[in-house]
Amino acid sequence: MVEPIPLTAEPALAIRDLRVSYGANPVLDGVTASLARGAMTAIIGPNGAGKSTLLKAALGLIPSLGGTALAFGKPVGQALPPIAYVPQRAAVDWDFPARALDVVLMGMYRRTGLLGRIGKAETTAAMECLSRLGMADFATRQIGALSGGQQQRVFLARALAQGAELYLLDEPFAGVDAATEAAIVTLLKSLRDEGRSIVAVHHDLSTVSAYFDRVLLLNRRTIAEGPVATTFRQEAVARTYGNQIATAIPA
């Protein structure tokens, strides 16, 4: 396993006392976490632990009752350009009239701006992003005609097209085939090796050690945060899941 890059002065994402409620139910009850630069961090926790909510609230996509989120030392609102957000695949309507290439080109909006139109350079760059995920042959395919795994790869290609420093992914491996999972992991690791920071909501406890450097154990509040080798232990995971699962994890 790659030795995790030590924390620098300014973490990729620093969350302090973030609080979110849906109605009267607190979902995030004062979450504080510091997610390291140049590392792959998994956010782990049971259903309803607030994993997706944490990403959305940190990005300002949903209102929070309090707390702050800093990306590279700046408020996230100002630090958005170097951040790529990959929502859950189920968050969008895949019947939308667009081709895979059109979705990837959306990742270039910041570069082209309001009046910029898509030219040859943008199309070539978008095709390159699709190729890195093995999707070049599907560029002109209607997105509704793609499999779940292929749709997820299109989402990843769009994030790649953003040329971001920090990637926030909401369950990138949910409902995808093994080939897609391998392609995504390879891509994320190569991004990490270029010094970029990856944060992913993750469900499969059996792959945490193989895929990630660091882990944030979350259940409405931070249970533990640190390198996988020392933090992803049976006792802490059991506390996170309320003692439901205690198998296949080193004690």
Add this chain to the structure above:
Amino acid sequence: MLADFWGAEFVLLTLPPLVIATLAALTCALPGNFLILRRQAMLGDAMSHVVLPGIVAAYLLTGSAATPVMLAGAMAAAALSALMIEGIRRLAGTDAGVAMGITFTTLFAAGVLLLEQSGASSVHLDVEHALYGNLEGVIWFDATGWASLLDPVALAGLPPEVGGLALVLAIVAAAMWLVWRPLVISTFDEGFARTAGIPVTLLSAGLVGLTALAAVAAFSAVGSILTIAMLICPPATARLMTDSLPAQVRLSLVFAASSAILGTLVAGYLPPLIGLPGTVSASGMIAVVSGGSLALAALFGRHRRPRSA
């Protein structure tokens, strides 16, 4: 017969409603494309219904039935209804469709009551016009024949609806061209759009505003039935024919214009041809034609997706 059909009378009596219906249809179909993709078709419905109370209230408050006053009243009502929809959704925690259903039926009914109780119906406002518009009543008095199309004096006497609708169509088309990319991105994936720096809330409000503008402009000329039909039917038909958004928008304009033209001609000329007395409502016929196109596309369209569930 055919010479009569294309003669001066056509320019005088048929061309104005034909042009107005076409302009109204094009104006409504443009924002309608995004309403259907955002599953907000009901919003168009709501906008075209709340125009009535807005117009009546504006008349009662100012005593004037001038176009700018009517427009202002209708826009104010559209804005009020947007606030009501959002308010009901938040306070009562209902689905957006429910909130829209409550808002537009209540406001429309209030508009009808207001209309009956006030003296507004003695002017050109009445419930029938609210539903069907007044396409047949639009006459180009200054026209003497096809040559009038090149005559500046006659053109100056064009019914005011033509210029008004053309202006609104230009505004709607220019706005949509300008925000095309961010509008497409935020329609497909709102969360991503926000992180890409797109002012999602502003765009949503802008789309509501454009829809309201289109509905208001179309309403006074063609009535609420046709306004609703043109907001939804042409884009929905086009969606069934293609999987490309630019092609969908282009096709929706083709369907809108052809429904308007075909509907106006059929309403005016078919009943006498088959021996029926009088003519039928052009607005009603256009809406029926566009509904018929949608039915055909649903049966034979290339990209229809029958839901198995």
